[in-house]
Amino acid sequence: MDLHREIPKINLNPIQRGGILTPEARQALIEWGDGYSVCDYCGGRLDLIEKPNIRKFMYEDLPKFLGSEVARTTNGAREGIFTVMYALGKEGKGKYVLADGNAHYTTKVASELAGLGIKFVENLGAPEYKIDAEKFIPFLQEEKPALVVLTYPDGSFGNFSDAKKLAKICRDFEVPFAINGAYSVGRLPIKMNEIGADFIIGSGHKSMAASGPIGVLGMNREYAERVLAISKLAKNKEVCLLGCSSRGATLMTLMASFPKVVERTKHWDEEVKKARRFSVEMEKLGMVQLGEKPHNHDLMSFETPILYKISESHKKKGFFLHAALKERGIGGIKPGKTKVLKMSTYQLTNDEISKVVNAFREIIEENRELLK
């Protein structure tokens, strides 16, 4: 079987841009690639291993970064969200999850697996699709949920809602509040305690330059006692993590990239600048950026009616765009898509962004006759 990976020079797929390994992670991947590599010096608990120093990472570096008292790695952001929903659901204080209408599908699936219902606070519609924190209130007044989840930012539009305001609302109603930071933790400065949330969830492979699947989960001690309860049958094992979670190279790549990830969050303003420039340039070509404007995140959706029009009479139909971008070393747009494109400029250079804009310009130009 051919397992060769074609790697485009520029990958615009938002789920790919924050997971590109640092050189340090590549080195860790090679050294720690073998199956159970991190367990050589394990005394029974992954998070307490000191060689390599997982303990320091898990008990000092990671909680500090997340602004939480306690942190663990999980098998991914969705697994972290499920863990929280499931633990709180079993307490029986609420029968459903209250989420923003822009939530990732994994929030839905996690609620189903946790045996909870789910309700959505819908967004305010086109063109910005914003979520208004105050719209959570009527739901909270009607019935208290097991958990409130805010996708921050969401993965469709890259919108930030007012998380602090929602945290305050949740505190007032005494319901636990989780931030799904799969697209923020590791990209931008974000701290659970500054927001006032009870849980923060991040994705190693989405935004922390780690080899997947791995996630991070932060919370305070009070919740840790409930969510990370110790087994009654197996000494010292945390039940919700089935003893250990990310036991291998996934964790080591996360740890190896961590110093650079911490550093890169300090330069988030530059990423926002680049995203905004990209948005302006794309709109000049006839695209319409959806979501907050000016935009505050590298993840952006564009309506691209001009490309859709081309697809209607192009001999390759919708596939013309993927092919034309591929010729130019640009990937990450799903083959066949031309109506709405989701893209990210994260960690691209200004030159690369110009190259992408020019590619779209050229592709439109060379199909100009199909637009008549």
Place this chain on the structure above:
Amino acid sequence: MDLHREIPKINLNPIQRGGILTPEARQALIEWGDGYSVCDYCGGRLDLIEKPNIRKFMYEDLPKFLGSEVARTTNGAREGIFTVMYALGKEGKGKYVLADGNAHYTTKVASELAGLGIKFVENLGAPEYKIDAEKFIPFLQEEKPALVVLTYPDGSFGNFSDAKKLAKICRDFEVPFAINGAYSVGRLPIKMNEIGADFIIGSGHKSMAASGPIGVLGMNREYAERVLAISKLAKNKEVCLLGCSSRGATLMTLMASFPKVVERTKHWDEEVKKARRFSVEMEKLGMVQLGEKPHNHDLMSFETPILYKISESHKKKGFFLHAALKERGIGGIKPGKTKVLKMSTYQLTNDEISKVVNAFREIIEENRELLK
């Protein structure tokens, strides 16, 4: 932080020996290391991706190998076991899991997380610690469990129980039966349908030369409809896998090693021969092999009273052994341990095994005066 990995030339730890990457997996690790690498051509379902050809692996190669109609990858063997317990537990047909007394701790923790009780069919005691399939019957007569789990072989003694007989018993009582094959799938020829089990669980990082964490889960169609139910909220997503499971290099290393893993299971008889020779040689030095004798698996526990005696008067105490082995390029024995040692000869050459035996002989000799 120093993330360098000290890799002993010979690692005797049973959890390490089956997870050493093949050259093909090392190549895949490097190519597919970036975060969400396998998702470039995803249409919404990990198991249906055709580039790389995960679909063929998941729908043809893996089920054929496992002897099941359906197969999926999971985030590890324990996650696979939890998935099955949780799905069956929710059906309410049984309130507990019935497991062999040699079960891995993760079986216990998984039952706790699934909200089920657990009962154990105890082993027959020293020196072989065997599990008698017929001893499951009284439990089944008293109360039907949600699931019967057999650890095959177990991770303490490397014992094989009569799985076919237990499968027959479970069929007679109409209760689902799962094989925890974390130490067999990928090491030796084993097929769910030949045993007559309903589920088979394997570990990629323990026994399939894959970078962890990753596991495999096989079952027939009837159970797949129950365990792998599709989300009501998110199109086409399997709830129990939260949409996808092993989304990254873990899966690609599993797939890359797979042809060699299939091949190596055909040479299992040689592995058993090596293990038996090691057992005989170690017993000549005064160790006592626990578990089935002659042994049928590479994983072996030895009582080592002679080493314990040395530790009592050695200035390094119990740590002398780890240090002395390390000097000789041998790792995998936990620092401090001298009373009972768990070791594996899997994929070691005859020369390497001789080197290990000689190391133990030398270590005893050079401490001979402490034995007086």
